[in-house]
Amino acid sequence: MSSTTQSGLARARRGVAPAGSGAAPGKRKSKLTAQATRTFFWLLLPSVVLLVLIHGYPLIYAAVQATHDGNLLQTGNFVGGQNFATVLTSPAFWKAAQFTLWFTIVGVFGSWLVGLGLALLLRTKIPGGGTFKVLLLLPWVVPIVVSSTAWNWLVATPDSLIPSLFRNLGMGTPLFLADPTLASITVMVFKVWVSFPFMMMMISAALASVDTTVYEAASMDGATRWQQFTQITLPLIARSTYISWILMTIFCVNDFPTIYLLTGGGPVNATTSLVVLAYRTVFQDFATGPGVAIAFLMTMTLVVISVILYRQIRKSSVE
Amino acid sequence: MSAVLHAHPESGPSLGVDAGKRRRALSEAGQRGRWWRFAAILIITGIVLVPIMVTVLLAFTPGANSTATGLTLENLNNVFSKTLAATWLKNSLVTTLSTVVVSVAVAAPAGYVLSRGRSKAVSGYSLLLFVMQSLPIITSVVPLFILFAGMGLVDNLLGLTIIYVGSTMTVATWMMAAYFDSIPTSLEEASWIDGCSVFGSFTRVVLRNSLPGVLSTAIFAFLLAWNDYLVAIVFLRSNEIFTLPMGVQSFFQQNATDWTSVMALAVVMMLPPVIVFATLNKYFSVGGIGGSLAGR
Numbered sequence: 362m363s364s365t366t367q368s369g370l371a372r373a374r375r376g377v378a379p380a381g382s383g384a385a386p387g388k389r390k391s392k393l394t395a396q397a398t399r400t401f402f403w404l405l406l407p408s409v410v411l412l413v414l415i416h417g418y419p420l421i422y423a424a425v426q427a428t429h430d431g432n433l434l435q436t437g438n439f440v441g442g443q444n445f446a447t448v449l450t451s452p453a454f455w456k457a458a459q460f461t462l463w464f465t466i467v468g469v470f471g472s473w474l475v476g477l478g479l480a481l482l483l484r485t486k487i488p489g490g491g492t493f494k495v496l497l498l499l500p501w502v503v504p505i506v507v508s509s510t511a512w513n514w515l516v517a518t519p520d521s522l523i524p525s526l527f528r529n530l531g532m533g534t535p536l537f538l539a540d541p542t543l544a545s546i547t548v549m550v551f552k553v554w555v556s557f558p559f560m561m562m563m564i565s566a567a568l569a570s571v572d573t574t575v576y577e578a579a580s581m582d583g584a585t586r587w588q589q590f591t592q593i594t595l596p597l598i599a600r601s602t603y604i605s606w607i608l609m610t611i612f613c614v615n616d617f618p619t620i621y622l623l624t625g626g627g628p629v630n631a632t633t634s635l636v637v638l639a640y641r642t643v644f645q646d647f648a649t650g651p652g653v654a655i656a657f658l659m660t661m662t663l664v665v666i667s668v669i670l671y672r673q674i675r676k677s678s679v680e
Numbered sequence: 681m682s683a684v685l686h687a688h689p690e691s692g693p694s695l696g697v698d699a700g701k702r703r704r705a706l707s708e709a710g711q712r713g714r715w716w717r718f719a720a721i722l723i724i725t726g727i728v729l730v731p732i733m734v735t736v737l738l739a740f741t742p743g744a745n746s747t748a749t750g751l752t753l754e755n756l757n758n759v760f761s762k763t764l765a766a767t768w769l770k771n772s773l774v775t776t777l778s779t780v781v782v783s784v785a786v787a788a789p790a791g792y793v794l795s796r797g798r799s800k801a802v803s804g805y806s807l808l809l810f811v812m813q814s815l816p817i818i819t820s821v822v823p824l825f826i827l828f829a830g831m832g833l834v835d836n837l838l839g840l841t842i843i844y845v846g847s848t849m850t851v852a853t854w855m856m857a858a859y860f861d862s863i864p865t866s867l868e869e870a871s872w873i874d875g876c877s878v879f880g881s882f883t884r885v886v887l888r889n890s891l892p893g894v895l896s897t898a899i900f901a902f903l904l905a906w907n908d909y910l911v912a913i914v915f916l917r918s919n920e921i922f923t924l925p926m927g928v929q930s931f932f933q934q935n936a937t938d939w940t941s942v943m944a945l946a947v948v949m950m951l952p953p954v955i956v957f958a959t960l961n962k963y964f965s966v967g968g969i970g971g972s973l974a975g976r
Contacts, residue, residue, distance in 0.1 A: 400878040401793045405805070408790035408853060415846025416812040418827070419820030426822065433826060479724070487717050495961060496725050499732055502957045504907040506925040507946040510932055511731035514738070514939055522734075554728070615816040618909040622929070639818050644914065649822065656819040667814040671807055 420660070427654040432647055444654040454655065456630065457638040461614060464549055464634055468613040469606055471553035476560025481594075483561075484568050494565070501558035509622035512551055513538075541631035544624050548632045552619050556612065560605055567601035568594070607670050614663065635659050735950070738943035746940075755944035759931075765945055767920055768927035772906060773952070775837050775923055779844040779905040780898045783852050786845065787897060788890075791856025792882050796865070806854075813850035821914050828915070835917040843911050848901040855900060859893025860886060895963040899956060906953050924949040 427444055431437025448454050483494050500508065516523050516537035528534045537547045571594070579589050595602075617636045620626065626633035626641065633641070635655060643652030739755055742748040759765045794806055824843060825834060833839030863886055871881040887894075909925045916926050928949050932942050957964070 397796075397878045400882075401797055401802075404789035404879070404882070405793045407786045408849060409805075411786060411846050411849055412808070412812060415824070415843060415849075416815070416820060419823035420815070422823035422827070423819050433822070433829075479721075482717060482721055485717055486714055487721055488714065489718070490721075493721050493725050495958070497728060498957065498961075499729060499954070502903065502953050503732060503950045504925060504953065506907070506909055506928050507735060507950045508731055510928065510942060510946050511735045513932075514734060514943075515731060554731075611814045615814075615818075617818070618907075622909065636816055636818050639816075640910070640914075643822055653819070653822050656816055656822070660815050660819045663814050663816070664811055667811050668807070671810045 423653050423657055423660070426649055427657045428650075430650050432649050433643075437650070440650065444650040445658070447651050448654045448658065453630065453633070453638060454635075457633045457635045460545065460632060461634040461636075463545070464552065464616070464620070465610055465613040467549040468552040468556060468616075469609045471549065472556035472560045472609060473602070473606065475553060475557040476562075477564050479557070480561050480564035480568055483565065494561075497561060498558045500554050501556070505555065505618040505622060508555065509551070509618070512547075512623060516547060538624055539628055541628055544628055544632050548620055548623055551623055552613065552616065555619060556609060560609070563601050563605040564598055567598040571597050604674060607674070611663070611667070614659070732950075735943050735946050738940050739947040740944075741940055743938065743940040755940045756948070759941055759944045759948070763927070763931060763945070764919055764922070765927065765948060768922050768924045769948060771837055771922065772924040772949075775841050775844065776902055776905040778841045779848060780901045782841070782845045783848045783901040784856075784894055784898055786849055787852035787856045788887060788894065789882070790849075790853045791858075792860050792886060794853060794857035795860035806857075809850045809853055813847075817847060817910060821911065825914060834915055835921050836915075837921065837923075840911060840915055840923070843915070844901075844905040844908065847911075848904050852897045852901055855897045856890075856893055859890055859896070863889055892963050895960055899960055899964045902956055903953055 425436065428439060428441060429437040430440045430443075479497060483490055483497075487493070515521055518524070519528075519534045519536065524534050524537065535543055538544050575593055576589055579593060584592065615636060616634065617640065620632055620634050621637055621640070624632045626637040636659070639652050639655040639659070641652075642648050642655060646652070740751040740753070741755075742750075742752050743755060743758070746752065746754055748754050794802060821843075828834050828836075828839045831839075833842070867885050867889070868878075868881040871885045872878070876884065907925070909929070912923050912926045913929075916922055919930070922930065928942075928945050931945055935942060
């Protein structure tokens, strides 16, 4: 033991490596590996501490809260699966789950289609194309608090700009935020409006790496525009499309401000997603147990989904 | 034309001539198409930006009780003199900038390990980061609220910053890792031979060559922290601790009819991210976020 320390110190004096490693002198590679392992440990440590504090600990505590009848101040008594039973038998939960599903489907594919269309259009030669590309990113860059305020001004009351426009065109006065169906559609359109630039950037980046001579060759061979699109473009952007769908699904399921700031989850809970429901259950109804149970159910579902998707992504990147 | 399109390569020398004609015809059509596409994108961009244009326009339009005509800075003046806008702006800037600095400082070393480490533990950690970032923040918010309440970190900008760092760190770490992947290891190996430690070569060789990656990550953290609403609404209680999202929202709820002032405050809030994006946009690629997922 003392000899190890001595040789370590000796090496440290020579300035080759810090003391303490048990590697035999002269084996530069393994010394470096040992040093690298130690350094990696210290480099990773702050990240691990934060992950445990901000993600790990709350997750475990959430599991505790979901099985207790406490509130925001104390943990309360253990009630087993009662909160989960309450949540799973409540119609509000299933309604919110259904809305979350639709919101996610429309959010992901709506923004993908708009983003794809614009990315394809912007790939062609257009005067001022670069400027348009930057301008079209604005909905994504502008804070939701700001854009939801603007959307409110545009659609909230019967006298707002867009309802007035409809009225003047003789199409009645649609109540965009007061009618349950229309409000759901409005929130989804708002989500697409916020998210399409992200899709556009992802697809543009993927398209940029496609060699355009492929298309010339294809049109020489008599491929129609549609065939070129389905046979060349789509397969080439398939990977990044897949990744963007995954990310957008996560963004949509976890979304809070887009919905909450535009409609507050109303009218009559028509636009209440699971996150909004969890938030209101905890912070407005002060039912911490059931609220955390909702969040916990979402969390478990997302853990399973994201582990599967992560494996899929890794598998496809090996190919 | 269509005969040419369907012609086989073996149809002989005529192909070359026809192809030449065809290219000329195509380029004329291309010129016309260019302007059609320009018109299309102009109209689309115009429609898409209506909410933003409305915000800016209203912010500089004289309010209901105003005597000013044309465009005016009155609303901005009012907002800053009659509300805590200056405090909210300061709070937002302090929180966001601290988040950016700490987030990069945590994510860069961790990203380096993810990029260079090849052990099971490292790839396990990478999976863990992916899972954690996909979880709804609402799950951790309630337990953190209770934890932070005991430590006096509720209604406190430091508490807010800690959560922002935690929630930006996951994606930031991948973004850094993806950038480090693009830096050849031969650079570090050379510095090791020169007697540089692993840590030294990370800071002096790798990090020094990673400015675009650092900036991209910083912009990401900036946007996330600046735009957050959910954490702010849970953790902030008092008016003078509000960040801009809370300030704008509370002002909007109290003065829903005073649109010009609301929009003036909205412009104050949207300006910093727009400026950051306008100046640094060449460093930022969402493709980078996706790529960091794909490449790992």
